[in-house]
Amino acid sequence: MAINTLKIREDFPILQKRIGGKPLVYFDNACMSLRPKQVLSAIQHYYEDLSACGGRSSHRLATQLTEEMERARKSVSAFFGAKRAEEIIFTKNTTEGINLVANSLALHKGDVVLTTDKEHNSNLLPWQFLAKRKGIVHEVVDSQKDNTFDIDRFERMMSKKVKLVAMVHTSNLDGTTIPAREICKIAHEHGALVLLDGAQSAPHKNVDVRKIDCDFYAFSGHKMCGPSGIGGLYGKKEMLEQLQPFLVGGETVTDTTYTTYELEEIPHRFEAGLQHYAGILGLGAAVEYLKKIGMANVEAQELLLNSAITQGVEQLQLIGPVDPKLRGGICNYLTGSIDPHALAIMLDQSASIMVRSGAHCVHSWFNKHHLKGSLRASVSFYNTVDEAKFFVEQINKIVKNLK
Template sequence: MDVKAIREQFPILHQEVNGHPLVYLDSSATSQKPRQVIDAVNAYYKEDNSNVHRGVHTLGSRATDQYEGAREKVRRFINAASTAEVIFTRGTTTSLNTVAYSYARANLKAGDEIVITPMEHHSNLIPWQQAAKATGATLKYVSLQRDGTVSLADVRETVTENTKVVAITHVSNVLGTINPVKEIADIAHQHGAIMVVDGAQGAPHMEVDVQDLGCDFYTFSGHKMCAPTGIGVLYGKQKLLEDMEPVEFGGEMIDFVNLYDSTWKELPWKFEGGTPIIAGAVGLGAAIDFLNDVGMDNIIDHEQRLADYTMEKLRTIDGISIYGPEERAALVTFNLDDVHPHDTATVLDAEGIAVRAGHHCAQPLMKWLDVTATARASFYLYNNEEDVDRLVDGLLKTKEYFGDVF
């Protein structure tokens, strides 16, 4: 994998920030966009901008072809059985809320259980809290091992015959833990429960085969995988989606409307009320083409080497705490002793290095780690060892600066 050539495809990386070449280490929050994605969105607006499905004119037909063509690209990317199982949404948050509202509230009752973990992003926690409150179901947590991993034995102990939903992140956005979602899905199904996967940190970085994983729902966002913001995907097994009611009503998703009743279009359109995110879908299709050209296997291998290199380098710094398991995805969350992570991020930014600091929308996990916040460096296919070296140099300067201050 030619990382230098890949970096050339990302215009934003070729700039200085605070007098230093930019080092972007915040891809878990949002990835940067390659030129071909930018060009695809630009070309859509310049040449094909029109609403989809409803028009019979040429621009409408071209826009529809691009929009539905992007759906087919997503289907192949995650190996869904049909494009009917691919719903375009605003992102992972919307996708998870759709499942929690449309499926869970219709199927859960008092005494039922929803099983999640303490490592979940708020987007895969709060919707289930609300579903539990609305239905009388109980929210249960699989305990974490000391290194932030999930034990299948603990999953088996937590999931019972009363469990109806198991909802777990594919990859933790804080710990980098890669969860065994296929095995967890098997356990869920053995007890008659459905399996929901938050794939926001999974789909951008590894091959996803939803049929092999056996999950009932899989969700992810385009903006974390080189696509524009505001576009995401809800994958769901067709039978489940067919039995679910839409959560937004209006144009596009209707079949027939009279004064007192209405019927809905077939899948996937019954969940896509209103004018859809057309340009976002076009950009997502272009991003998938880009990732496929690079090769997901190549991306996985590159990121794994980079994560190993980062861990090795960070461990040379005295007074640093690193959170999460040894085997992890391409992110490292850490704190410097006696330095608030916001201060760490501020000093790094002065050196042109962008990292994330805060609770990362995972406050229960922060409590489990016994910290209020952490700093996080997250990598993608355009990062290299030089970026890691710059990070280490920046952290040493941070320690030196705060050592002088105090």
């Protein structure tokens, strides 16, 4: 079923605005999504109607907030196909979710953590730090020539020493998605756990954590139409129970003496301090909104846009496989002799097209390939084919004249 993009766009106040006298063409969705008014209303609802502490006080505002927070948790949990609502821990973002696992999981000297060669710094630095601090071994599974995941190489690298496979589910570099289900199967056969960085997969495709069978899945609200500063970590209940919280304080315990403490139930033991309540309600509204749109529709619309861009853009080298089906909503280009930052600024200044340039926090991949950066257009379901064509026309015009 095709979605009515024009109708959907009415939900996004920012898309009604003009930037520098021109309509906004927002193609930086992999960095930050736009927010529909339903999410904005949920945020405003907290500040205007609730504005209290959740999970603590007993007055009506607090209890209503607690109920709405737990409702949001259920929505998020259902969105990802989790078995139980308590398997969702609210975090600041994906980065915090990954750091939570890295610092809470019992990893010891010599234990191996496997990642891909296209990890965002958020799923690279925690392991580099652990390697220095605890002596774990961080190993990288190189991609195939077309930048897709090399399952054979991965299988060869698996051993009993591998305790955790921490991988980006959908790459923010080229939009490719790893075969997560297969990876989980192989990892589990070797006794390893799997943590998926879902920052880019959660907003763009149906993710069912039980079908995938991953042990942990981290995601960000700001990339899935939710507010900034809120995200989450899914963890299988039995896995979460094995974790030792690394952020502790208010809400994480039921009782303390001067020398002892009693940890709260899951997920609260991992949610230290007062939470980003407005963000949680906003995230709940965001997943409800995405459910209403339908993730299959989101994926289909993004494929349509990706195809239009892939077919239209000339003279620039695409990163990753050519087939748009394999790249979700991401079209990332190497710009040759043209500085990608300059190209991005020109698209903004001349046509109000917002794209991302640089290393996209995947510096390690660019350094490996001796590249300085790229220009990335990332689409979302609220973008139109006309916008994609306009982008193609503008970038081709600029590149043709600059080369």
